[in-house]
Amino acid sequence: MKLSPNKKLDVREVLKNLDQYRPKRKGWTWRKKIANQNIGPFIYKETSENLSNSIPLPAAEYFGNIDPQCDYVITTEIASGRFEDDLRRMRMAAWHGADHIMVIRTTGQSHIDGLIEGTPEGIGGIPVTRKQIRATRKALDAIEEEVGRPINFHSYVSGVAGPEIAVLFAEEGVNGAHQDPQYNVLYRDINMHRSFVDAAESKKIMSDAGILQLDGAHNANATAKEAWKVTPELFVQHAINTAYSRAVGMPAEQIALSTVPPTAPPAPKLRLDLPYAIALRELFTDYKMRAQQNTRYMEADTMETTISHVLDTLISRLTSADIQSTITPDEGRNIPWHYNNVAGVNTARQTLMGLDGLTELVEVKQDEAMRSQVRELKERAVLFLEEIIAQGGYYPAVASGQFVDQGYYPERKGDGIKRDPQSGDGAHTIIVRADDYGAPVCSHFGHNIYHKEEGKSCAAYGGCTLCNPEKIQYIDELDTSDNVHARLQQPLAEREQGLLRPEVEKHGDGVVCVTLFVPESPAVAELAALEMARHMGLKNPEVITRRIMHPAEGSLFEIKGVLDVSVRIKDLPLTAREQPMAEADIEAWVRPRNIHIVAATVGEDEHSVGLHEILDIKHGGIEKYGFVCHNLGTSVPVQQVLQQAQQTGARAVLISTIVTHANVHQQHMRHLHELAKQLGIRQQLILVAGGTQVSDKLARKCGLDAGFGHGTTGQDVASFLVRKLQESETQ
Amino acid sequence: MSSIERPDDFAERREHLQSLSDSELHNYFWELVDQIVAPLIEEARTHTSPSIERSVLLRMGFSSIEAKAIVKQMGERQLLAHGAGHLILELAKANDLSIREAGLGLLDGQYWEQLPS
Numbered sequence: 001m002k003l004s005p006n007k008k009l010d011v012r013e014v015l016k017n018l019d020q021y022r023p024k025r026k027g028w029t030w031r032k033k034i035a036n037q038n039i040g041p042f043i044y045k046e047t048s049e050n051l052s053n054s055i056p057l058p059a060a061e062y063f064g065n066i067d068p069q070c071d072y073v074i075t076t077e078i079a080s081g082r083f084e085d086d087l088r089r090m091r092m093a094a095w096h097g098a099d100h101i102m103v104i105r106t107t108g109q110s111h112i113d114g115l116i117e118g119t120p121e122g123i124g125g126i127p128v129t130r131k132q133i134r135a136t137r138k139a140l141d142a143i144e145e146e147v148g149r150p151i152n153f154h155s156y157v158s159g160v161a162g163p164e165i166a167v168l169f170a171e172e173g174v175n176g177a178h179q180d181p182q183y184n185v186l187y188r189d190i191n192m193h194r195s196f197v198d199a200a201e202s203k204k205i206m207s208d209a210g211i212l213q214l215d216g217a218h219n220a221n222a223t224a225k226e227a228w229k230v231t232p233e234l235f236v237q238h239a240i241n242t243a244y245s246r247a248v249g250m251p252a253e254q255i256a257l258s259t260v261p262p263t264a265p266p267a268p269k270l271r272l273d274l275p276y277a278i279a280l281r282e283l284f285t286d287y288k289m290r291a292q293q294n295t296r297y298m299e300a301d302t303m304e305t306t307i308s309h310v311l312d313t314l315i316s317r318l319t320s321a322d323i324q325s326t327i328t329p330d331e332g333r334n335i336p337w338h339y340n341n342v343a344g345v346n347t348a349r350q351t352l353m354g355l356d357g358l359t360e361l362v363e364v365k366q367d368e369a370m371r372s373q374v375r376e377l378k379e380r381a382v383l384f385l386e387e388i389i390a391q392g393g394y395y396p397a398v399a400s401g402q403f404v405d406q407g408y409y410p411e412r413k414g415d416g417i418k419r420d421p422q423s424g425d426g427a428h429t430i431i432v433r434a435d436d437y438g439a440p441v442c443s444h445f446g447h448n449i450y451h452k453e454e455g456k457s458c459a460a461y462g463g464c465t466l467c468n469p470e471k472i473q474y475i476d477e478l479d480t481s482d483n484v485h486a487r488l489q490q491p492l493a494e495r496e497q498g499l500l501r502p503e504v505e506k507h508g509d510g511v512v513c514v515t516l517f518v519p520e521s522p523a524v525a526e527l528a529a530l531e532m533a534r535h536m537g538l539k540n541p542e543v544i545t546r547r548i549m550h551p552a553e554g555s556l557f558e559i560k561g562v563l564d565v566s567v568r569i570k571d572l573p574l575t576a577r578e579q580p581m582a583e584a585d586i587e588a589w590v591r592p593r594n595i596h597i598v599a600a601t602v603g604e605d606e607h608s609v610g611l612h613e614i615l616d617i618k619h620g621g622i623e624k625y626g627f628v629c630h631n632l633g634t635s636v637p638v639q640q641v642l643q644q645a646q647q648t649g650a651r652a653v654l655i656s657t658i659v660t661h662a663n664v665h666q667q668h669m670r671h672l673h674e675l676a677k678q679l680g681i682r683q684q685l686i687l688v689a690g691g692t693q694v695s696d697k698l699a700r701k702c703g704l705d706a707g708f709g710h711g712t713t714g715q716d717v718a719s720f721l722v723r724k725l726q727e728s729e730t731q
Numbered sequence: 732m733s734s735i736e737r738p739d740d741f742a743e744r745r746e747h748l749q750s751l752s753d754s755e756l757h758n759y760f761w762e763l764v765d766q767i768v769a770p771l772i773e774e775a776r777t778h779t780s781p782s783i784e785r786s787v788l789l790r791m792g793f794s795s796i797e798a799k800a801i802v803k804q805m806g807e808r809q810l811l812a813h814g815a816g817h818l819i820l821e822l823a824k825a826n827d828l829s830i831r832e833a834g835l836g837l838l839d840g841q842y843w844e845q846l847p848s
Contacts (some may be wrong), residue, residue, distance in 0.1 A: 036807040068796035114785060115795035128793075163786035164795065193774065200775035201783045247772040283760060373779030378756055379745050394767050411739035430778040431811050437779065441790035446776040449817070460820060461830050464790040473794035 001138065003146040005053055010089055011084045011488060014139050019474045021134055023173025024141045027210025028254070029150040030322070031692070032203060033071045040066035045357035047071060048693060052148030056510055059352055061711075062609060064619075070096060072316070072354035073152065073289070075325035076341045079104035079125040083132045084484050087139045089338040094140075096342045097349045100323060101140065102154040104127070107512055110159030117475040117600065119484040124335060128155055128165065131476060133172045152176050152212070153686035155200045158184055160426045166202040170209035171465055171472055178258070179203055179592045180241045182658075183216030185415050185424070186403055187223075194426035200248050204445035207250040208573045214240040214290050218258045220404050227262040227296045229408040232380035234259070235283055237403075239385075240394065242287060242539045248445055256288035256323065261315045262299035264308040268340060269486065275373035277319045283378065291321035293344075298557075298587045300545040302340070305329040306347050313351040317358050324348045334560075337504035337511075365603070384409050397423040407619065410550045442466045478632030500571040510562040512538065519554035523548065529557040538565055580719035582633070583625070589722050591626030597721075599629060599644045599654040600636035603670045607658035607726045610635050614654065614714050618620050621714040622721070639670045642679060652686035652721055666702055669694075676690050688717065773779055779814065781806060787816040791830050803835055818846055 001013055029209045033049035038061050047068045056067035071489040076098040078086045083103075106122025116127045119135075126132055139154055143152040154176035157166045162179070169177055181199035184190035206213055217237035220684055221227035245255050259280055261273035270348055281289065288536065294308040308327050308380040316324055327346035328336035365369070387410075388397040397403070399540055400418030422428070438449040440457050441464040450457040460463035465471045477483045490505040516532060518525035526543055528540050533541035538561025545558040615631055617623040632641060638655070645653050655672060657665040669689050676682040689699045699707025704719055751759060763847050788798035805815050822842050823833035836842050 047847050116787075117795060137749075156764045161782050161785075163780075163782045164789060169787045193778075194780055194792045197778045197780050200772065201786065205786070235760075236764075239760070240768060242763045243768040244771060245759070247768055248775075249741075251827050283757065299807055331796045348835045355833035375753070376741070378760065379740060382745050382748060382756065382760050383741070385760065385767065388767055389763060392772055408735070410737065410738060410741055410744050412735065412737040416738040426780075430780050431787070433777055433814070434812040436817070437811055438820070439779075439783075439787045440816050441787050443790075444787065446778075448814075461791070461823065465792060466790060473792065473797070475794055493753070611810065630734065641767045651758075712756075729846045 001142045003091075003142045005146065008140065008592075009087055009142075011087065011484070012492070014087065014135050015484065016083075016135055018131060018138065019476065021138050022400075022469055023137050025150070026170070027728075028152055028175045029056075029099075031069065031071055031073055031149070034247070035234040037068070039068045040064045041273070042066075042068075045360060046352075047356070049149065051097075053095065053146055054097065056307065057346065057353070067097075068353055068356075070324075070347075070349065070356075071326040072273045072352065073097050073100045074324055074345055074348050075100035075154075076345050077102040077104055077325075077336070078284060078341060079120040079328070079335065080338075080505050081106065081124065081126060081335075081521075082506055083126045083136055084118065084483075085338075086490065087136065089341055090136075090140060090141050090151075090340060091146075093141050093345055094151055096281050096345045098151075098326075098341075099149055100152045100154060100325075102325075103136065110184070110190065111690065113160050113426070115161060118477040118479055118482075119486065130168055130172065130179055133168065133174060133476075137173050142461045144479060151382055153234055154178075154214075155204065157214075159188065160184075160190055160198070162195075162198040163201040163205065163327060166205035166209075166211075167465075169211060170205050171469060174211060176214065176256075177206060178210040178214045178216060179206060180214075180216035180237075180240060181244070182403075183219060185419055187396060188217075188218055189419065189424045190425040191424035191429070192398060192419060192421050193430050194424075196244070197430045200313060200445045203245050203248040203250050205443040207245075207248065207254060207478035208443040209691050210254070210255055213245060213250065213258055214256050214258045214494055216258065216504055217241070218260045218458065221260055221262045222296050223404055224296075224406055224493050226406060228267070228272050228276070228427050229406060229411075230404065231262060231377055232275075232384050232409040233405075235280065235378070236388070238280070238284060239381075242284065252286040253288065256290040257284055258290045258292060258325075260292045260294055260295070260296075262296070263311045264294050265311070267297075269311055270591065271307075273315055274318065276377060277315050278370070278632050279374040279377040281319055282374065283381075286433055288322040289316075289320055290323040291316040292325040293327040293348075295327055295331060298329075300520065300548060301334040302343070303331035305332060306343070309344070310558070312352045313348050314355065314491045316436050317355045318362075318364055325354065329546075333731060335505065339504070349609075356462075371670075380409050396532065418635070433606035440464075461522075495564070497567040500569060501566045502563055504560075509568075510539075510564055512563045513558055513560045514538070514557070514728070515558050517549070517554055517556045521552055522548055522555050525555045529555075529559060533559045533561050536561075537563060537565070578719075580715045581722060582715075584713060586715070586718045586722050587625040589726070590718070593626075595626075595627065595651045595652075595725070596628045596630065596648045596650040597622070597634065597654060597723075598641055598648060598650045599656070600632035600641045601634040601658070602636055602638050602641065602655040602672070603657060604635055604660060605657060605659045605663055606634045607656065610658065610692070611654070614690060614708075614712065616654075616716050619714070620679045622718040624714070625718050627721075628661060638668060638675055641672070642675055642681065645685060646679070650685070654688045654689060654717070657689055657691045657694065660691075665689075665691055665693060666698065669699055669702035669704050669707075686721060688720070690717070733808070778810060781811070784811050784815040787814065788819070791816050791819065791834075793831065793834055797834060797838065800838055800845065804837065805846075808843070808846070813847060 052201045076093045106125045106127045152175040157179040181195035184195035185192045224230045273324035293312040326342045328340040330340045391397045401418040405416035407413040440450040504511045541561035547556045615621040687704040694707040696707045751816045785798040
């Protein structure tokens with residue numbers, strides 16, 4: 001399957017011949033770091049290989065549209081419930097720099113004793129099945145070809161079917177997975193004996209398949225009310241999963257700690273989070289760091305969240321990270337919308353590019369104050385471990401409520417999570433292996449009569465599925481109505497008819513978000529805002545953010561609702577954008593003719609960048625074709641521009657008008673046209689305006705010959721001027 | 732025990748750690764962790780579970796549905812201590828069957844009498 005940047009990903013193509021599909025590769029891939037990389041006008045200290053297709057950060061247009069890629073792997077978490085819609089989201093995220101796609105599982109899958117098959121719809125995530133995993137891997141294999149960088153696909157090896165899911169992931173080329181038996185025990189109430197016994201098998205399978213393991217410790221600070229107080233316990237949880245993994249035989253480079261800076265402003269974030277981040281990295285020097293952005297203190301305001309996440313990413317750069325995980329800024333208010341996955345990825349990308357080379361400029365003070373905080377955190381963790389042992393080990397300690405207590409250890413609030421070692425899901429299901437116990441397969445942990453020092457345990461029957469993938473039994477669908485083929489009928493029919501609907505999560509969900517400020521007290525303003533949304537035609541309007549600007553003067557609301565409207569593509573006034581002339585043709589015509597052009601940013605307007613982009617040879621502007629440009633600079637009166645045109649015998653005038661307050665940009669355009677007429681030079685001059693709010697239509701309405709908006713290049717302008725001049729010559 | 736409330740007695744509790752150097756503290760941290768993990772890993776080495784056995788059968792070429800049914804029936808007969816995959820492999824060898832034939836035969840109600848009691 002091959003993707004083309006201008007074509008939508010075809011889910012039918014993804015589903016075709018899935019029973020035969022094998023992943024391109026297995027195991028985790030890190031980015032290829034390049035020190036002192038020259039990209040555009042800059043030399044970067046901490047970047048990796050560039051992408052072949054991507055959408056750069058918005059400001060990149062001022063720097064030659066460069067899109068430097070940081071050296072960390074960037075994660076985005078995806079969960080719509082329908083994998084076929086998630087594929088579109090994954091492609092968008094990959095184009096913005098994500099190369100670790102974490103697929104959330106549907107609610108309740110942890111308690112399903114066995115694998116699910118087919119493509120049923122999930123809630124808050126997808127049911128992880130072979131078909132969905134294989135289809136997603138197939139799509140990602142094509143997306144990674146399109147962007148030019150391997151994409152790590154990730155999900156969860158937890159619940160009561162961990163070993164089976166681990167086998168599924170190993171077979172289907174999943175590259176990373178959460179695996180931490182403590183998560184099962186503390187947050188899913190799965191029996192602790194079962195969790196740890198299963199975990200060893202899962203970890204062995206993951207180790208051999210090169211799957212990067214993430215632990216689950218970060219859940220403790222997502223649960224605790226005062227998250228910075230569970231930091232000593234976080235070290236303990238990381239350590240238990242790490243040591244357990246090592247004991248199974250997992251190599252250190254496959255073990256990643258899932259760590260979150262625990263606080264958010266207005267807490268004094270760096271002062272609290274930095275000593276913790278440093279102590280963690282000192283205790284776990286051999287292991288990878290998956291730095292995640294904070295979710296504990298996320299509210300509905302996406303701007304506030306974004307700023308916290310920038311600070312989280314700063315902590316990664318000040319200490320270290322191998323993976324920078326991103327959180328969608330809307331996670332505090334709804335199931336993440338797809339464009340917010342892109343927003344989250346861009347927060348990390350923009351921050352990390354801005355911080356490139358930071359540690360060459362600054363270093364964290366390792367003075368007495370810092371060292372004593374780091375030491376204290378470690379000592380508190382050691383005391384925590386001592387108490388586990390004093391209680392008779394891990395199981396009795398969990399039973400007593402040792403974990404996820406809100407106290408700053410050794411302080412105890414007595415509110416820890418208690419689990420009975422003899423209860424929970426899957427209690428009394430582990431079985432003592434008999435002396436003749438055997439498992440004639442690869443990647444098996446523990447006592448096994450087929451285990452050989454040399455050769456494979458599966459040799460007796462020609463190899464297991466990990467050696468011979470053609471032995472994998474593929475099940476397509478089990479449910480005739482709850483499956484992707486049924487769900488696709490409507491979207492495919494609509495696409496066939498050329499119908500478009502807005503969406504934020506699933507195909508054609510119709511959800512839109514509007515922002516309103518209402519100048520009244522909060523309660524009145526909110527009711528008014530909802531009523532206004534109804535007047536806009538939104539069904540089921542719901543306030544998703546409310547921010548008081550002043551108790552009496554007004555509040556700002558973001559409201560989501562369903563716009564139950566579809567638009568036909570064929571009814572849209574689509575005008576084909578004129579193809580610019582070839583550069584060589586432009587130059588061949590312009591250079592012998594000595595054509596003068598006068599340009600300026602007019603009015604009270606100090607913006608100069610846009611005009612430089614169009615004029616200057618070094619920005620690819622029109623000078624390079626041989627136009628003689630007279631740039632009068634910024635804040636130039638229209639009159640002066642025309643005087644200069646007369647003096648130089650210019651054939652064209654280019655004005656830039658960025659400021660639009662009170663429609664001043666339109667006034668400038670009209671004034672230019674009118675004044676040229678009064679001076680009797682309108683006929684001989686081509687008048688052109690450019691600016692972010694200028695369109696060709698608007699400029700012509702104001703009397704000019706053309707207008708150029710956002711995204712215009714020097715070639716576009718030069719091409720227009722040449723065609724216009726050629727026209728006048730033939731007349 | 733931690734289920735009771737306790738004030739932050741870090742200052743007294745840490746006294747025995749005070750004299751440790753940073754690297755001694757580091758090593759002590761990991762010694763304690765290994766001590767906690769040792770019995771857990773020993774339990775895993777010597778025990779199996781229905782999910783582990785199903786995962787073995789998946790690797791031997793059975794579908795999830797087949798693996799689930801075979802392991803369930805073996806569990807009911809208290810046979811999993813020998814390993815589901817082991818029983819099927821030995822059955823296949825003894826009856827000159829492929830692995831899948833042996834496993835699917837069990838699901839058809841055949842060969843159970845040949846398995847250890």
